[in-house]
Amino acid sequence: MVQKKEKRPRGRPRAYDPETALARATDAFWRAGFSGTSLDDLSAAMDMNRPSLYGAFGDKRALYLAAMDRYIERGRQGMRAALDEAVPLADGLRRVYELALAMYFPQGDVALGCFLVGTAATESVADDEVRRKLGEGLRTFDRAFEMRLRAAQRQGELDADADPVALARLASAILHTLALRSRAGDSPASLRATAEAGIRLICGRPPEKRTRRQS
Amino acid sequence: MVQKKEKRPRGRPRAYDPETALARATDAFWRAGFSGTSLDDLSAAMDMNRPSLYGAFGDKRALYLAAMDRYIERGRQGMRAALDEAVPLADGLRRVYELALAMYFPQGDVALGCFLVGTAATESVADDEVRRKLGEGLRTFDRAFEMRLRAAQRQGELDADADPVALARLASAILHTLALRSRAGDSPASLRATAEAGIRLICGRPPEKRTRRQS
DNA sequence: CTTTTTTTGTACCATGTCGAACAAAAACGT
DNA sequence: ACGTTTTTGTTCGACATGGTACAAAAAAAG
Numbered sequence: 179m180v181q182k183k184e185k186r187p188r189g190r191p192r193a194y195d196p197e198t199a200l201a202r203a204t205d206a207f208w209r210a211g212f213s214g215t216s217l218d219d220l221s222a223a224m225d226m227n228r229p230s231l232y233g234a235f236g237d238k239r240a241l242y243l244a245a246m247d248r249y250i251e252r253g254r255q256g257m258r259a260a261l262d263e264a265v266p267l268a269d270g271l272r273r274v275y276e277l278a279l280a281m282y283f284p285q286g287d288v289a290l291g292c293f294l295v296g297t298a299a300t301e302s303v304a305d306d307e308v309r310r311k312l313g314e315g316l317r318t319f320d321r322a323f324e325m326r327l328r329a330a331q332r333q334g335e336l337d338a339d340a341d342p343v344a345l346a347r348l349a350s351a352i353l354h355t356l357a358l359r360s361r362a363g364d365s366p367a368s369l370r371a372t373a374e375a376g377i378r379l380i381c382g383r384p385p386e387k388r389t390r391r392q393s
Numbered sequence: 394m395v396q397k398k399e400k401r402p403r404g405r406p407r408a409y410d411p412e413t414a415l416a417r418a419t420d421a422f423w424r425a426g427f428s429g430t431s432l433d434d435l436s437a438a439m440d441m442n443r444p445s446l447y448g449a450f451g452d453k454r455a456l457y458l459a460a461m462d463r464y465i466e467r468g469r470q471g472m473r474a475a476l477d478e479a480v481p482l483a484d485g486l487r488r489v490y491e492l493a494l495a496m497y498f499p500q501g502d503v504a505l506g507c508f509l510v511g512t513a514a515t516e517s518v519a520d521d522e523v524r525r526k527l528g529e530g531l532r533t534f535d536r537a538f539e540m541r542l543r544a545a546q547r548q549g550e551l552d553a554d555a556d557p558v559a560l561a562r563l564a565s566a567i568l569h570t571l572a573l574r575s576r577a578g579d580s581p582a583s584l585r586a587t588a589e590a591g592i593r594l595i596c597g598r599p600p601e602k603r604t605r606r607q608s
Numbered sequence: 609c610t611t612t613t614t615t616t617g618t619a620c621c622a623t624g625t626c627g628a629a630c631a632a633a634a635a636c637g638t
Numbered sequence: 639a640c641g642t643t644t645t646t647g648t649t650c651g652a653c654a655t656g657g658t659a660c661a662a663a664a665a666a667a668g
Contacts, residue, residue, distance in 0.1 A: 189644020190634040211515040213428035217626060227647055232627075234645095288518060295573060300426040300515045302576045303505060313577040344590035347570070351591065354573050355566035358510060361517045362528040375559035376566065379594050404614020405664040432656060442617055444658075449615095453656070 196234060199224045203235075204245040208290050211297045212242050212308075242297075243307060249293045250315040257322040267330040268381045271349060274323075275373040278353055282360040292357030316350065323349040337382060345380055352376035411449060414439045418450075419460040423505050426512045427457050427523075457512075458522060464508045465530040472537040482545040483596045486564060489538075490588040493568055497575040507572030531565065538564040552597060560595055567591035 206215050206223040217238060221228050235241040260273035282291050290296065294315055302309035324346035330336040336345075356369050421430050421438040432453060436443050450456040475488035497506050505511065509530055517524035539561035545551040551560075571584050 186636075187644075188636055188642075190636095190646070192645060209518050211426060211428055213426055214515070214519070216624075218624085228626090229628080229648095230646060238626075290518060291514065295510070296514055296518065299506065299511055299573060299576050300429070302578075303424050303503060303511065304429070309576070309578050313574075313579065316574060316577050341590065344586070347587045348567075348591055348594060351566045351570035351587070352563075355562070355569045358514060358569050358573070359528075359531060361514050361524070362531050363517075363524050364528065372559070372562045372566070375556065376563055379563060401666070402614075403612075403666055405616070405666095407615060431654075433654085443656090444618095445616060447657075 192230070192234075194224065194226050194230070194234075199226060199231075199234070200241075200244055200248055203241055204249060204293065207242060207245055207297050208293050212238075212301045239305075242301075243311065246294070246298060246308070246311050246315070250311070250318060253315070254318050254322065257319060261322060261326040263326065263329045263333075267326065267335050268377050270326055271323075271377045271380065272373070274349075275352065275356060275370075275377075278356055279360070279366055279369060279373075282357065283366050289360045289363070291361030292353075295354065295357040296361055319353065320346050320350050340382075349376070349380055352380075407445070407449075409439070409441050409445065409449070414441060414446075414449070415456075415459055415463055418456055419464060419508065422457055422460055422512050423508050427453075427516045454520075457516075458526065461509070461513060461523070461526050461530070465526070465533060468530070469533050469537065472534060476537060476541040478541065478544045478548075482541065482550050483592050485541055486538075486592045486595065487588070489564075490567065490571060490585075490592075493571055494575070494581055494584060494588075497572065498581050504575045504578070506576030507568075510569065510572040511576055534568065535561050535565050555597075564591070564595055567595075 202223045202225070203220055206219050209215075210219065215238075217228060217231070220238070220241065221231055224231060226234070231241070235244055256277050257274055260277050261270040263270075265273070278292070283289050294312055298308050298312040298315075302312050324342050327336060327340070327342040327345050327349075331338065331340060331342060336342075352373055356373060359369055359372070360366075417438045417440070418435055421434050424430075425434065432443060432446070435453070435456065436446055439446060441449070446456070450459055471492050472489055475492055476485045478485075480488070493507070498504050509527055513523050513527040513530075517527050539557050542551060542555070542557040542560050542564075546553065546555060546557060551557075567588055571588060574584055574587070575581075
């Protein structure tokens with residue numbers, strides 16, 4: 179157990195990297211949804227032929243569930259980093275929303291929005307496991323906001339009588355509206371404005387009446 | 394033109410009512426999404442055989458677009474009624490969210506969430522027309538909120554320096570999070586709480602510190 | 609009653625889809 | 639070098655899917 183030696187396995191080496199293959203599968207699902215993505219599409223996107231794909235990830239559904247897990251975990255890590263308690267609450271929120279927008283609008287590509295909103299939300303009615311994972315993912319993001327808000331409250335950055343749980347849900351609501359609207363054709367600029375308005379509401383209006391001039 | 398006499402058309406009378414057929418098609422799409430709903434599913438749900446369906450609505454995509462139009466129009470009407478200027482702003486918002494939750498959680502059925510979030514968001518990346526309609530639909534709902542917020546501002550119900558456009562987007566954000574979370578397995582009760590928190594934030598906290606007791 | 613017009617219902621077709629069978633290929637161990 | 643083990647690539651097959659052709663049916667018009 180101590181030495182995780184890179185012992186090559188016995189048979190023919192695999193021609194793909196599981197992580198990048200999963201990333202490409204995620205991208206394919208992202209564009210057309212679960213039902214709208216065929217195994218041929220996946221096979222082409224992942225550059226794996228069907229049997230390899232089947233052997234590596236199981237059937238289409240298992241592959242999709244793995245893509246969900248990966249997406250949620252990466253989102254969690256991104257939020258954890260963005261919500262560093264060393265940066266002010268408002269800046270942390272802004273960083274989260276910027277991170278989200280960077281994902282929702284890939285460079286030189288059409289707007290993709292959020293993977294969960296764009297694909298899992300559709301499947302969740304018919305597929306219990308997808309619904310479970312989707313719920314767990316959203317709660318994960320809620321919790322990340324909530325932890326940060328609690329810290330802000332402890333540090334006096336946030337009103338003592340604020341409700342961190344409720345505010346966290348609203349911070350997520352901003353995320354959800356960005357996710358949805360980016361898929362509806364809204365521009366990054368307009369979404370940034372919406373995010374800013376949300377941040378102002380969540381953090382509480384500054385003590386003095388805010389002027390339009392920025393510091 | 395004056396007398397819209399119920400002149401029966403020439404041939405065999407149709408065995409279906411177009412409006413209810415479209416409603417049933419909407420329901421079918423709602424559960425499985427556009428790609429996940431087959432023509433057989435639709436044919437069964439609408440109680441029309443394939444050629445009749447084709448003759449009445451065109452192909453599957455045209456049928457889906459018609460379902461979108463119907464859904465958006467009904468949503469618009471519902472919001473217009475709920476946001477009656479005679480009722481206080483907070484109550485109006487509450488009525489909108491209650492209306493939404495009533496749609497998202499049909500009696501004696503699984504949670505369906507919002508039709509647009511659950512189905513159009515998936516298709517919108519690949520289908521320009523769906524994306525256009527989705528964006529227009531969301532903006533329609535934004536505008537309904539915005540109109541009401543402007544009225545509230547005129548009546549002094551809302552701060553004079555509030556931004557109706559931004560607040561309307563946030564009111565929609567609450568709607569979007571309800572739509573998404575209802576599909577993720579959240580309970581109506583928890584969503585109601587989220588909606589209430591959103592209403593408090595949008596309407597501004599009441600002058601005195603709010604106590605838990607209700608009038 | 610016959611003709612005309614429109615809808616219905618059955619059957620069909622080309623294609624797409626998921627999943628699997630099977631042999632060739634590429635590595636390791638002896 | 640030879641067998642073992644694992645992955646790859648080709649191929650196949652059963653089935654679902656979107657869409658259509660065509661005759662029977664049901665109503666009005668003549």
